[in-house]
Amino acid sequence: MGERVSVRVGLFVLAALLLALAVACGGSTPDESPLASPSPSSSLTTPPVATAEATHRVYIPSIQAEDRGAEATSVVPSPTPDPTPSGPTPLPPPVPKPGYGLQFNLMAGDLGQTLRRAQGLGVGWVKQQVAWHTIEHGPGDMDWAALDQAVDGAHQAGFKLLLSVTHAPDWTRAAERDSGPPVDYAQFRRFMEQLAARYRAKVAAYELWNEPNLAREWSGDALDPARFVALVAEGAQGVRAGDPNALVISGAPAVTGINDGQVAIDDRVFLQGMYEAGVDQWIDGIGAHPYGFANPPHESWRDESHRAPSHNEHPSFFFRDTLEDYHAIAAQHGDAERPIWATEFGWPSFDGLGDDLPNHMPYAAHVSEQEQAAYILAAFRYGEEREWVGPMFLWNLNMSTTWGSDHPHAPYSLFRPNGAYRPAYIELRLAEPLSP
Numbered sequence: 179m180g181e182r183v184s185v186r187v188g189l190f191v192l193a194a195l196l197l198a199l200a201v202a203c204g205g206s207t208p209d210e211s212p213l214a215s216p217s218p219s220s221s222l223t224t225p226p227v228a229t230a231e232a233t234h235r236v237y238i239p240s241i242q243a244e245d246r247g248a249e250a251t252s253v254v255p256s257p258t259p260d261p262t263p264s265g266p267t268p269l270p271p272p273v274p275k276p277g278y279g280l281q282f283n284l285m286a287g288d289l290g291q292t293l294r295r296a297q298g299l300g301v302g303w304v305k306q307q308v309a310w311h312t313i314e315h316g317p318g319d320m321d322w323a324a325l326d327q328a329v330d331g332a333h334q335a336g337f338k339l340l341l342s343v344t345h346a347p348d349w350t351r352a353a354e355r356d357s358g359p360p361v362d363y364a365q366f367r368r369f370m371e372q373l374a375a376r377y378r379a380k381v382a383a384y385e386l387w388n389e390p391n392l393a394r395e396w397s398g399d400a401l402d403p404a405r406f407v408a409l410v411a412e413g414a415q416g417v418r419a420g421d422p423n424a425l426v427i428s429g430a431p432a433v434t435g436i437n438d439g440q441v442a443i444d445d446r447v448f449l450q451g452m453y454e455a456g457v458d459q460w461i462d463g464i465g466a467h468p469y470g471f472a473n474p475p476h477e478s479w480r481d482e483s484h485r486a487p488s489h490n491e492h493p494s495f496f497f498r499d500t501l502e503d504y505h506a507i508a509a510q511h512g513d514a515e516r517p518i519w520a521t522e523f524g525w526p527s528f529d530g531l532g533d534d535l536p537n538h539m540p541y542a543a544h545v546s547e548q549e550q551a552a553y554i555l556a557a558f559r560y561g562e563e564r565e566w567v568g569p570m571f572l573w574n575l576n577m578s579t580t581w582g583s584d585h586p587h588a589p590y591s592l593f594r595p596n597g598a599y600r601p602a603y604i605e606l607r608l609a610e611p612l613s614p
Contacts, residue, residue, distance in 0.1 A: 269604065272300030275611045278558055279303030279340070279571035281522060284328035287580040293335045295593075296575060299607050304332055305340040305521060305571045307388065310369055311347040322376065333380045340427070340571065341377075342385035342521065343370065343413070344395065356397035359387070359409050367412035374420025381421070385465050385521055386413040387429030391448040393441055395432075401443050403451025407460070414460040428457055430465030430521050433494035445494060446503055453511040463519040463568050464508060468500035470525050472541040474549075475557040489541045497523060497557055505566050517568030520561065524573040525553045526589030530600060534584040542589045551602035555609050562612045572606075 278301040282292055285306070296304055306328055314320055332339045350360035360366055366386075374384065389395045390406040399405060406429070414426045437444035443451075449464070457464075472486035475497045484490040493499035501518055508516050526542035527550040528535050535542075545553070554572060561567035578591035588595070592603040 269298075269607060272298055272607045273610045274300045274302070274614065275558075275609065276302030276614075277562070277569060277611060278606075279305060279569045280575055281305040281307075281571045281573050282575035282577070283307075283580065284331060285324045287576070289327060289331050292576060293331055293337075296337070297335060299592075299603070302338055303340060303382075303569050303571065304337045305342060305385075306332070307342045307344065308373075309345040310343060311345050314347050314369060316347075316349055320372075329377050329380050338382040339380065340383045340385060340521065340569070341373070341381050342388055342429070343373065344388040344429070352398050357395055358397040359399055361398075363409050363412045366409055367416040370413045370416030371420040372416075374417045374424055376420075378421040379423070381424060383425035383427055383462075384413075384417050385427040385429055385519075386410050386417075386461075389432035389467070390429050391431040391443040391445055392434065401439060403443070403448045404455040406448075407452055407455035407457045410457060411460050425462040426460065427463045427465045427519050427521065428452065428461045430467045430519075433467055433469055433500055435492040435494045445500070446507065449504060449507050453507060453513070458508075458511065458513050458516060461516075463517045464504060465521045466500060466504050466518050467522045468497045468520050469495075469523055470497035470553060470557070471495045472525070472544040473497070475553050475560055486541060486544050488544070497553075498560070501560075501564075501567060505564075508566075515566065517566060519568040520570040522571060522573045523557060524590045525550045527600075528589055530594045530598070531578065531583040531588055532595060534582070536584060536586050536589065538586065539589065547601050550600070551605045554602050555605055558606075558609070559612070 278299075280296055280299060280301045281304070282296065283306070284292060284304075308325060313322060313325060329339060329341075345357045346360040346366070348354040350362070350365045351358060352361050370384065370386070374381070387395070387406070387409065390409075391401065391403075393401060396406070410426075410428055417424050417426050431445035431448045432442065433445050434442040435444075436442040437447060471489040473490060473496050474485055477484060477496060478499050479490065479493045479496050489495040493503060501520065504518050505514070508514055508518070525545050526539055527545040527547050528542050529547040529550075558570060558572075561570045572592075574587055574590050574592075576591055576593045577585055577587035578589075578595045579593045579597055581588065583595040592600050592606070594600060
């Protein structure tokens with residue numbers, strides 16, 4: 179996949195293919211064809227200006243309101259890995275990848291099964307998004323039960339945990355039933371201190387907010403990178419007070435291709451504004467969501483030709499461009515060593531999901547399951563080869579089995595709705611990192 183595959187992987191390919199055929203009932207098997215290596219890093223791009231009237235309506239994955247309130251299982255799982263569904267041929271054991279990460283919803287479905295499936299990939303990090311409003315229902319009225327189970331489960335299973343905190347309670351906001359920050363940003367500091375103190379030594383890092391350059395995630399307040407940095411400053415001080423050893427990551431902007439100031443601010447423009455407002459004094463890493471849409475991870479929007487027939491005319495649609503542009507912006511501000519954390523990334527594919535498919539991401543029709551697997555592994559390798567890339571979190575493990583094939587996040591899943599592995603699961607399980 180553009181990188182040299184370990185001999186160990188070759189030894190396991192036959193077993194993996196046999197199991198894939200068995201559990202998929204005749205579905206696709208992993209593609210072993212190589213993917214071209216990423217070309218050298220580009221300089222910072224100047225993206226074309228896009229508006230809300232742009233041709234492409236871009237859907238960016240995030241945990242929606244209906245996911246956030248899901249009830250957790252009442253049993254904290256055993257940390258003993260048991261990732262293989264019943265079948266005639268067991269998979270070889272997972273290759274440990276302590277620097278790789280994965281995102282899913284620990285507070286929906288079978289918690290034990292979800293954690294075992296994650297263990298089956300050998301990753302070292304997991305990410306859970308936390309909706310503040312589901313925990314604090316009124317001043318001091320806290321309901322920690324579901325999150326306690328999620329955090330304890332991940333900790334017992336041996337994962338490093340990143341919590342991404344967003345969505346202030348209605349009682350802290352100017353208007354109800356909107357996803358946005360509190361009127362008084364000091365409320366965020368108070369909550370983050372309580373959160374970090376409660377999970378001291380169990381949560382390794384906190385991502386402060388989610389996609390703050392989108393009106394849908396920042397409603398009730400003006401889209402403004404300086405205002406976002408003011409929120410980050412409060413949240414960071416809360417984390418430091420609650421757990422001085424926890425890392426603080428700035429909430430990742432969304433890659434939208436829109437820069438109208440109403441629906442969204444372009445993510446590069448937003449990150450520039452964050453630096454101008456002094457974000458670097460508060461954080462340990464910069465959050466990024468370098469989704470590739472249907473573009474391979476080595477491609478750039480500057481390339482003369484593209485594999486994907488759409489969503490290829492703006493740098494926001496390219497994994498490589500997003501990471502390299504963010505690094506260049508950091509370097510412009512004397513912050514080149516600041517790690518860029520890819521707190522969400524992935525490629526969607528409709529293959530194997532049936533007929534009830536979401537209609538908001540036509541680009542998913544241009545990514546096969548085998549290409550999805552190849553792109554994911556090449557992306558992880560890209561990050562490993564660059565010291566300025568921090569932990570990377572693949573979106574997502576199993577939304578197709580938890581919510582069904584028609585759920586907006588199903589095409590990104592590593593499982594088919596019937597519980598069969600997709601090729602990306604098997605290939606990621608067997609992949610070896612550059613360093614242990």
